[in-house]
Amino acid sequence: MLELIEERDLFLRRADDEGHWFRYHHMFAEFLRGRLDTEIPGRSAQLHRSASTWFAEHHFLSEAVDHALRAGDKTGAVELIERDGTYLLEHSQMSTLRGLVDKLPIDSAVSNPRLQLAAAWSNILLYNPDPALQALDRVDTALTHRSDPExxxxxxxxxxxxxxxxxxxxxxxxxxxxxxxxxxxxxxxxxxxxxxxxxxxxxxxxxxxxxxxxxxxxxxxxxxYHQRNNGPYNSVHGHCWVGIAAFEQLDVSLAESSFRTAMKIAQQVDGRRSYTARLAGGLLGEVLYEKGQIVEAERLLDDGYDLGPHAGAVDLKIARYVVGARINALRGDRSAAVQRLDEGARFSMQMQLPRLHSAIVDEASRLDLVLPSSDAQPADLIYAERAEQVSGLDEAIAQYREEAAIRGLVRTGSPANTDLACQWAREWAERLADSERHRAALRARRLLVGCLASSGRSEEAGKVLTEVVARCSQAGLVRFLADGGEHVMDTLQHIVDTDHPPTHPPQSSDVPRDFLLAALAADAGLR
Structure with a gap:
């Protein structure tokens, strides 16, 4: 019947593609509302209250609040957001929640701690820290005048x-x-x-x-507690943090399964291209890139990149910007790599995220790219200014920055600079040798290989690389060696070609030849 009325153009319009919802033409709807108010005064408010109740019961909170306000029920609108606002957060609908809070009269919202918490949640998850902190200050003020059990x-x-x-x-x-x-x-x-x-x-x-x-x-x-959430947001992020931790420990199997589980949960609840699905997908893309599965990795990283710079924590941004740009360069599109890295560098400076910034600048250095932004150039860091007593995030930042500086020394071609690069890189390899940050330690040893090989110390380079190759083989990191640069790959080629690999455990003969050939093939481009 509704479809027939629509076909006859009788003031009815389809509101969705599936034909589940219809609405009156706005002029006809206004006419009907006016007639209702004239013929049955007060009935309109009753209908709005009924509509608000129905929408709230079916988790259409925005519509429920709109109808409550149209019914003149400010208290009811406030109670709806207090009661059900978390549902929107759990389904990554932060913008909707922020908009609902903004719709409420100021006198209803500004001194209400629950509404200000809703505003704070929605703003910080949208990466708007200043409004979030302002809302939290209002929460603190409101709570100083309360002493109830809540x-x-x-x-x-x-x-x-x-x-x-x-x-x-x-x-x-x-x-x-x-x-x-x-x-x-x-x-x-x-x-x-x-x-x-x-x-x-x-x-x-x-x-x-x-x-x-x-x-x-x-x-x-x-x-x-994750299971008691109505939406997937926290469960997805929990699996992602497990995956990030596992990847740093080179437990690639656990990392991949964690990210795939996160994606599956997000897709089942909120759809294949939902916010949380694409966040998790970017992290999965980084793992797949390292395993040599470039096509799927690129698709996932590009999907995540489309979320924009504000989405996710720094670790998720590094995957989207750094590894995404790496694939751009691998495909020969260096201009796209420059654009992606420069966008990330600008954002990291704007939001004061030094770990993201140093990772991007390090990647630009590794790819030998010059970024347009003046803030995206490698710092003129010298050996005497290296970070010797740092840990945690500061250590991660220092490693990125000093990798770029070490690489710069090697590129000068000066024997003195190359020797200094070897010394500097060796310090990082030794510092991280007993660290739980296994992936960072592997990066440091790969850099040391490149420095040693560039200085002509091929035998020592081969010994260190043999250890790196064994670890990469165990973890299935096909791309990791190729991303170490030409000196690393030349040393790897020598190990494969020689009948007598360097006598240093583990022997290169312990590594499956198929892996060695796959790692060499990765250097030739996309497979």
Missing amino acids: TPALAAEASVVRAVVELRADRASRIDDLVRPCLDRPDDLRPWVVSVAANVATFAAAICQADYRAAYALQQWAAP
Whole structure:
């Protein structure tokens, strides 16, 4: 019947592609509303209240709030957002929640701690830290005048939002203290809040402290809370942090399975191209790139890149910008690589994210690309200024920066500079030798191989590379060696060709020949 009315152009319009929803032409709708108000005064408000109730019961919160406001029920609109706003966050609908809070009269919102928490959540997850912090200040002000049993839980939730602000700023020093009130009393807070607190704490443990056991334990503890969330946001992020930790430890199998699980959860609930599915997909793309599965990796990284620079924590951004640009260069599109890296460099400077910035500048140096932004040039770092006593995020930043400086020394061709590069690279290899950051340690040894080979110390280079090759083979990292540059690949070719590989455990003969050939083929371009 509705389809027939639409076909006859009787003031009815289809509102979706499937034909499930229809709406009156706006002029006819206004006519009907006016007639209703004339003939049955007060009936319009009743209908709006009924519509609000129906939409709320079916999780159409935006429409529910709109109808409540049209019914003149400001209190009802506020209660809807207080009760159901988390549902939008759990389904990555942060913009919708922020818009709903903005629709409310100022006098209803500004002194309401729950509404200000909703504003803070939506803003920080959209990477708008200043409005988020302003909302949190209003929460603190409101709570100073309250002493009811709900106040401690609201204060703990505000503290978790502040921890998210720290994570998004890629800072770690305050996170443990900020999430502790929540993690100490998890059953007094909403599952959403506990899940976020556990995820932020996992970031601090894995990325900032390299305490991977603690990271895995946190996610195991948080699993029941993730399951009690209505949407996939926290579960997806939990699996992603496990995958990031596993990849740093070179447990590539666990990393890949974690990212695939995260993608599957997101796609099943919110769709194949949902926000969380593409976030997880970017991380999976980095793993697949290292395994030599370039086509799928490129698709996933490009899908994530389309989310824009604000999406996700720094580790997710590094995958999208750095590895995405690496594939651009591998395909011969160096201008696209420059564009992607320069965009990331500009954003990292704007948002003061030194780890992202140093990773991008290091990648530009490795690819021998000059980025247009003046802020994206390698720092004139000298050996005497190297970072000797750093840890956590500072160590990761220093490694990126000093890799670029070491590479610059090698490119001068000066024997003195090359010798200094060898010494500098060796220090990094030794520093990370006993670290739990296995992937960072492997990067440092790969750089040392390149420095040694460029200085003519081919035998020592071969010995170090034999160890690197064995680890790459165990992890299935086909692309890792090729990305070390020509000196690494020349040394690898020599190992493959010689009948007597360097006598240093593990022997190159312990590595499957198929892997060696695949690693050499990766240097020739896309397979």
